[in-house]
Structure formats: C-alpha cells, structure tokens
Amino acid sequence: MQNKLLAALSLLGFLIFMGCDNTQEHRVIKLGHGLDVNHSVHKAMVKMGEDLAEISGGKMELEIYPSQQLGTERECVELLQIGSLDMTKVSVGVMENFAPKMKVFGLPYLFRDKEHAFQILDGPIGKQLLDEGEDYWIKGMGYYDAGSRSFYTKEKPIEEPSDLKGMKIRVMESASAIEMVKSLGGSPTPISWGELYTSLQQGVVDGAENNPPSFYLSRHYEVCKYYSLDEHTLLPDVLIIGKHTWDHLSDQERVWLQEAVDKSVTYQRVLWEDSEKEALEAVKAAGVSVILPNKEPFSEKTKSVYKQYEQDPEIKELIDQIKSTR
Structure with a gap:
C-alpha cells in the first residue's frame, strides 16, 4: 500500500x-x-x-x-x-x-x-x-x-439472516457496515476493493456486499455464484x-x-x-443465482444498529429528520 x-x-x-x-x-x-x-x-x-x-x-x-x-x-x-x-x-x-x-x-x-x-x-x-x-x-x-448494496457469496445463497451466521463478509472500512454485518450474524472483514477478488478466490472471505454494477464490473461473479438482493443499504x-x-x-x-x-x-x-439492469442480466447469463429474499427479517435484525447510533444526539436528530421527510 x-x-x-x-x-x-x-x-x-x-x-x-x-x-x-x-x-x-x-x-x-x-x-x-x-x-x-x-x-x-x-x-x-x-x-x-x-x-x-x-x-x-x-x-x-x-x-x-x-x-x-x-x-x-x-x-x-x-x-x-x-x-x-x-x-x-x-x-x-x-x-x-x-x-x-x-x-x-x-x-x-x-x-x-x-x-x-x-x-x-x-x-x-x-x-x-x-x-x-x-x-x-x-x-x-x-x-x-450507487444503488443498493446486497450480499454475494461463494458457497451458499443468503435467503435469511441466519444464513450469514459465521460467514466472513468483506466490508468497507466503515463502522456502520461492520455493525450491520455483525447484527446479521456475519463476521465483517474490512478489505480494500482492489484486493477483494483475490481474497474471494483464496477463501480469505466467504462473500461480500455491493451493488449490481460493481459486482459485475469487478468480475466477482466469476467467484461468487449467489447474489441475494436484500438491499440492506442505499449508499x-x-x-x-x-x-x-x-x-x-x-x-x-x-x-x-x-x-x-x-x-x-x-x-x-x-x-x-x-x-x-445490464449488470443483473449479465451475471445471470454467467450462471449466478439471483435470490430475492424477504427483506423484513433483515430489517428487523438490523434494528439493533440504530439503538447504538441513537445514543449520539446529533445522529439521532438526523435519523428522525430523514425518517420524517415525506
């Protein structure tokens, strides 16, 4: 580096x-x-x-x-x-x-x-x-x-939060991303984007999370054959x-x-x-199984992340303002 x-x-x-x-x-x-x-x-x-x-x-x-x-x-x-x-x-x-x-x-x-x-x-x-x-x-x-971020994995699909238990999931160097994966039972592993393809190949991590174009253009679909559109964050x-x-x-x-x-x-x-649209069509054509899980269990499991962040008065105010905006 x-x-x-x-x-x-x-x-x-x-x-x-x-x-x-x-x-x-x-x-x-x-x-x-x-x-x-x-x-x-x-x-x-x-x-x-x-x-x-x-x-x-x-x-x-x-x-x-x-x-x-x-x-x-x-x-x-x-x-x-x-x-x-x-x-x-x-x-x-x-x-x-x-x-x-x-x-x-x-x-x-x-x-x-x-x-x-x-x-x-x-x-x-x-x-x-x-x-x-x-x-x-x-x-x-x-x-x-940058669309919504979802999980993609090597060995098994993510259909419900319990499927993430014990799985090593690459995340950005982001406290909120780390806490989100933890709340779902996964093991968050920060790795730079440029090193992720090799890390997936070598089994350093079991999967990652990102939007469809990034999943496609990075060619991570060559290693990860399951893409679960839980759309947990819109970053x-x-x-x-x-x-x-x-x-x-x-x-x-x-x-x-x-x-x-x-x-x-x-x-x-x-x-x-x-x-x-092009990315999803391309990864499907390459043999990736695209899963559409029920998002409600994921949303419910990640509510614990809010409790932690709401301890900060300024962040709590921002959350309230965002949620009340119509």
Whole structure:
C-alpha cells in the first residue's frame, strides 16, 4: 500500500514538473478514482470534463485517472488532504471516516426507496453533510447514485439472516457496515476493493456486499455464484475536492466547477438505471443465482444498529429528520 501511495505521489509530481499550467488563465483539475472506465460514474466524470471545458470557455480542464492508477479510495483521499490530488470519488461508507455524521447514510433500511434517498441527498440534510469533512481538508460537491448494496457469496445463497451466521463478509472500512454485518450474524472483514477478488478466490472471505454494477464490473461473479438482493443499504458515492484546491479557486472557477459537477450527477443517475439492469442480466447469463429474499427479517435484525447510533444526539436528530421527510 505504501509503495502504491509513493508511486501515485511520484506520478503527480512528474505531471506537475512537466508543466501543467495551473494559472488563472488555465486551471487543470486532477481527478483520480478506483472504478472501471465502463462504470457510470467514470462516464459521468468524462462528461463533467467536457462540460467544464465548455462552461469555462477552455479556462478549466479535468484530467481523469481511473482504475486505481493513483491508489485506493482511501489513498486518494489522503492525496487530497495533502494537496497532491484535486478530486476523487469515495463511497459514503469510506467518507464517514472523514465526515463522521455521514455514517447515518450507512444505517440499514434507512430510506423508504430511491426517491426518498434523492430527496434527502439533494436537500438541506445532504448539502449540510457535504461540508462535514472540511476539518479533514475535504469538501463534498455532489452525490452519485450507487444503488443498493446486497450480499454475494461463494458457497451458499443468503435467503435469511441466519444464513450469514459465521460467514466472513468483506466490508468497507466503515463502522456502520461492520455493525450491520455483525447484527446479521456475519463476521465483517474490512478489505480494500482492489484486493477483494483475490481474497474471494483464496477463501480469505466467504462473500461480500455491493451493488449490481460493481459486482459485475469487478468480475466477482466469476467467484461468487449467489447474489441475494436484500438491499440492506442505499449508499451513494460522494464526489469530493481537496480544500487545498478549493481554497485556491476563484469565485468564478468554483461556480463553473460546481455547475459541471451538478450536470454530471444528473447524467450519472440516468446511466445508473441502465447499468443496474445490464449488470443483473449479465451475471445471470454467467450462471449466478439471483435470490430475492424477504427483506423484513433483515430489517428487523438490523434494528439493533440504530439503538447504538441513537445514543449520539446529533445522529439521532438526523435519523428522525430523514425518517420524517415525506
């Protein structure tokens, strides 16, 4: 991991040395992320770059480094914090380590449906939480759709919570994800996304949890032949910018960049709907059994997670506000 981080820093240093012009006349924004180039988020970022160049009249440019070229999600966040990278995408599950109140989004079965989720994310609560990471030199700019997360496993399907008992399930470095899996009887095992395929192959973990496009594009379906759509969490991705970069942008540049981000968010959410359907069809064609379990027992078992988080008055207030929003 340390070698990868050093390599990323070296690459960025080389790019700067080669003379990328970051004067007010031409601002280059470097964006690194860990997703495949066929992912809807990457396609939305490409559009963001096109829109940014058009909106700014060529005064701003976006350079994108996909597929973990600059490191894992957490490594990219660390590069943002020291000013060696401008922007990245992280899951809310990872973001909660830098913006603690965002852990509320990791609570299982928090949202009634996707419409309710977007209402919260695009409303006052979501916008307030985008600024929660400023003490860590991070500023949120928008939420991409990452669908619902469900369990996929190697040896047996997950049809009810008891099926998870004793199973090692890969989770993100997220306290809420760890507590959620524990509440269902599983053994949560944090592993970086880039190492998960091998970990599944070698039996380090028995399964994982993620959305359909990630399950498909990662090729984890080659190892895991059971996908149980319990849809326990609806975690968005967050597009973030380093405060080092944001503070050096002019007011006009901030307006241009935010407009391009907003356009990309709208575009990505449309792409996501199609990518979910395509992913499910593709994994079924590859021999994966897609299970539709009764979600009620899962929801009931995970209520214990709420009791723990409601001990924090600020989180309890957020939960109440989200659940009361109609």
